[in-house]
Amino acid sequence: MNMTAAGAFSANEMMTVVAARALRSSDVCFVGIGAPSAACNLARLTHAPGITLIYESGTIGTRPSVLPLSIGDGELCETALTTVSVPEMFRYWLQGGRITVGFLSGAQIDRYANLNTTVVGAYEKPKVRLPGGGGAPEIASGCQEIFITMAMSPRSFVEQLAFITSFGHGTGKGSREALGLATRGPSRVVTDLCVLEPDPDSRELVVVSLHPGVTREAAQSACGWTLKFSTTVTETPPPTAPELRILRELHERTARAHRDET
Amino acid sequence: MSIFCSLQEAISRNVRDGDTVAMEGFTHLIPFAAGHEVIRQQRRHLTLVRMTPDLIYDQLIGMGAADRLVFSWGGNPGVGSLHRLRDAVENGWPHPLAIEEHSHAAMANAYEAGAANLPFAVFRGYKGVDLPKVNPNIRTVECPFTHESLSAVPAIRPDVTIVHAQRADRDGNVLIDGIVGVQKQAVLAARRAVVTVEERVEELRAPGLNAVILPSWTISAIAVVPGGAYPSYTQGYYRRANSFYQDWDPISRDRQRFMSWMQANVLERGPEAFLAHGAAGV
Numbered sequence: 001m002n003m004t005a006a007g008a009f010s011a012n013e014m015m016t017v018v019a020a021r022a023l024r025s026s027d028v029c030f031v032g033i034g035a036p037s038a039a040c041n042l043a044r045l046t047h048a049p050g051i052t053l054i055y056e057s058g059t060i061g062t063r064p065s066v067l068p069l070s071i072g073d074g075e076l077c078e079t080a081l082t083t084v085s086v087p088e089m090f091r092y093w094l095q096g097g098r099i100t101v102g103f104l105s106g107a108q109i110d111r112y113a114n115l116n117t118t119v120v121g122a123y124e125k126p127k128v129r130l131p132g133g134g135g136a137p138e139i140a141s142g143c144q145e146i147f148i149t150m151a152m153s154p155r156s157f158v159e160q161l162a163f164i165t166s167f168g169h170g171t172g173k174g175s176r177e178a179l180g181l182a183t184r185g186p187s188r189v190v191t192d193l194c195v196l197e198p199d200p201d202s203r204e205l206v207v208v209s210l211h212p213g214v215t216r217e218a219a220q221s222a223c224g225w226t227l228k229f230s231t232t233v234t235e236t237p238p239p240t241a242p243e244l245r246i247l248r249e250l251h252e253r254t255a256r257a258h259r260d261e262t
Numbered sequence: 263m264s265i266f267c268s269l270q271e272a273i274s275r276n277v278r279d280g281d282t283v284a285m286e287g288f289t290h291l292i293p294f295a296a297g298h299e300v301i302r303q304q305r306r307h308l309t310l311v312r313m314t315p316d317l318i319y320d321q322l323i324g325m326g327a328a329d330r331l332v333f334s335w336g337g338n339p340g341v342g343s344l345h346r347l348r349d350a351v352e353n354g355w356p357h358p359l360a361i362e363e364h365s366h367a368a369m370a371n372a373y374e375a376g377a378a379n380l381p382f383a384v385f386r387g388y389k390g391v392d393l394p395k396v397n398p399n400i401r402t403v404e405c406p407f408t409h410e411s412l413s414a415v416p417a418i419r420p421d422v423t424i425v426h427a428q429r430a431d432r433d434g435n436v437l438i439d440g441i442v443g444v445q446k447q448a449v450l451a452a453r454r455a456v457v458t459v460e461e462r463v464e465e466l467r468a469p470g471l472n473a474v475i476l477p478s479w480t481i482s483a484i485a486v487v488p489g490g491a492y493p494s495y496t497q498g499y500y501r502r503a504n505s506f507y508q509d510w511d512p513i514s515r516d517r518q519r520f521m522s523w524m525q526a527n528v529l530e531r532g533p534e535a536f537l538a539h540g541a542a543g544v
Contacts, residue, residue, distance in 0.1 A: 033339065056366060057288050057441045069504040070339030072289025074497055077440050085474075086288055086313070086444045087374045090367040095386055114390075118363075123396045129348045131337030133393065134314070138367040141389040167390030179389050180410070258504055 002213050002238070009239050011192035012151070014211050016042060016247060017239040019103075019149040019190040025050035027100045030139050033071050035149045036103035038250070039190075041067060045246050054099065056135040058084045066254040090135070094142045102143030104136055104166065105150045108158050111204050111225050112175070113148060113168030113186035115140070116161045123163060133165045140166035145184040152191040152222040159225045169203035193219045195236060204228060209236040265434040265484050269458065269533045272483035273299040276422050276454045277308075284311040284420040284452065285318060286373075287494060288443030289339060289502070293426040294318050295490035295536045296458050298528045300424075301325050311420055313369045313444065317493070317510050320344040321528070323359060324520050330360040332418070334369045341507050345514040355517065363397055368415045373444045375417035376451025387413040423452035426491045427476070428498060430459045431466045434478030440497030442474050454482040458490040460499050460540060487533045489540030499541040 002009055009017075019039035023029060025048040031040045041064065044051050052061050057072035061081030068076055077083050084093070093099065106115035107130050117136060121127030140146055146168070150156060168186045169175055176185050189196040189205055193214045196205040206228040207219060212235055220227050239247075267275075277283060277300055285293050297318040300308075309330040310319050317338065322328055324346030336347050350359035364372070371383035384403055394400040394413075403414040425445040427438045436457050438445055449455045457476070462484075468475060478484075493506035513523050527535070 057290070058443070059441065069341070069507065070289045070502070072339075072441050072443075073504075074290070074440070074495055074501055077290070077497060083441055085442050085446065086366070087370040087447060090370045091374075091385070094367070118392070123392075126352055129336075129343075129351045131343070132333070132335050132363055133365045133391070134335030135366040137365040137389075137391050137393065138385075138387045141387070164390065164392045170390055175390070181389055261501065261503065261505055 007241070007244065009244055011211070013239060013244060013247060015149060015151065015190055015192040017243045018195060018211070018236055019147065020046065022147050022188050022190065023048050023051055023101065028052040028054065028098060030054050030056070030094065030099045030102040030143055032102065032104040032136065032139065033134070034105045036105055037067055039149055040103055041250060042243070042247050045250065046243055054093065056086070056089060058086055058089045060084065060093070066257040067250060069258070090138060094138060097142070099143045100145070102139040102146050104139060104146060104148050106148070106166070108156055108161055109148065109150065109189070110158060110161045112170060112172060113189060113198065113205055114161055114164045114170065115148070115166040115168065116163045118163040118165045120162050136166040140168070140185070141181055141183060143183060146186040147188050147190070148186055149190045152193050152219070154222065154224045157223040157225070169198055173201060173203045175203070193222055199228070206230050207233055209234045211236045212238050265478055265481060266462065267483055267485060269295060269299050269485040269487055272456045272485045273303055276456050276482050277303070277305055278421070279305055280307045281421040282309040282311060283422050283424065284418065284448045285424045286312060286443060286445050286448040287426060287491065288313065288441055290441040290443065290494060291426045291438065291445065291491050291496060292316055292318055292494035293424050293458055293490065294492060294494060295487045295533050296424045296426070296456060297322060299533065301327060301524070301528055311418055313366055314339070315344060315347055317507065320346040320514055321524065323347055323350050324356070324514070325524060326356040328359060330362065332362040332364070334364045334366045338507055338510060341511050346520060349517070362399060363393060364400070364415060365393065368400070368413065369418070370444055372415050372418040373447035373451055376419045377447040380417055382414050382416050384412050384414050418451055420448065420452040422454040422456060423448040424456045425449060426458045426496070428459065428496060429461045429463050429466065430457070430484050432462065432464055434481060434484050435466060436476040436481060436484065437466045437468055438474040438476065439469055446474055446476065449476055449480060455480060457481050457484045458487040459484060460488050460490070460496050462486050485533070487536055488542060489536035489538065490533065492536055492539035500539060
């Protein structure tokens, strides 16, 4: 736990708050499963009330009061502006170029923000079979830009991906352009320790801010490649009291809803 | 012969050993009761097609019903792994399982191509990723007008599609409402279609003039199975049992515990076991 004027907060709360801040009220956001869902809904409940949240189940403009366990909970449909079929979602709305930001997570990431959620080890004889890509391969190419949020560890931030499930910046500058991709790709990676952004020249992720109390050494020891740091590394502003309160209320409502169901 | 019949009859008439079977429902309306009936009738060598295999295919795979799986996201949503799927892929238990893996966009497009009676689907996808290296059914096609390179996957044409829906009217027209997923496409892409419903009513009471309705003549058999989507859910009838999805993790991790659960809750039960989970039982 860390202490500020707003009180104590965990590394996970810090990560969710900072990830939420990346979103704008004008965004149309395709919400990936897992950590992104908390960040996207926190943004909607704080500084970005106008944000349109879209889940791959077809729900457009959803405003859930509790966090869904799956991407297709009834709460998402009941609070949505409209719900379309899954083919329509992927064809008209994602491939149609109507999504400003896709928010993803993954089991593994490399220095060019390519993601693996498919397999550890050989594909034909996997050590660990992960769930796979789902919507992510086309979210990564079809949204105007991509934010990523995931906790940092040497097992998740790796030198070499076993499998590229979702394409980030490939092997560096020019990789996306070579594939004919006109979208920006990953522009920000928010972890529990720091924020990284692709270097404008090389497209390699560099640390642009460290969370309060986190040293360069601590960030490096949680990363499987030799980290680069921006020439000006700032300290990430800590969560404010309202951000923490609204995030905790959201988690409490979610826990209560799951308890009451049984 | 009436389109309405028992679940036992609907499955025995329409699902055969070696069939390609699609049980669809995108988190919502997953046809669990029908899947359990397929397990009880000991169908073998199935090719199972589903965007998100979910617990229902974890159960079918663990019971040895499938030789092959076509899918795009094989996890327990919000919880973690599908342990029976993983055990089959990583260790070949209870027997090896061949997989054909896609993205959601590819499978949604492939169902739509199947419904449209096209041989393949074309879309902008799989850019820069590794799946095309391990799945020979992912290919590219050049646009004849712009010369853009686009992804192509074969249309999905199941022998039988199985879905769950809110209700059928007296003539067997079926209403699907809420998160409608790919069910309409999957039904229209298939040779035969089996539908389970929460209830049979005189009038459908469709919520609007453009509701998703499957005309009776697109369906092979309908069985009334209240609660038949549990632990998935039926919008307007009962909610998703998120706690069951969490409880499934320890049950499915262990082969023996899984087999005991299946024995007690599937093999020794029938469709009436779902009644307690339906709207009338809550």
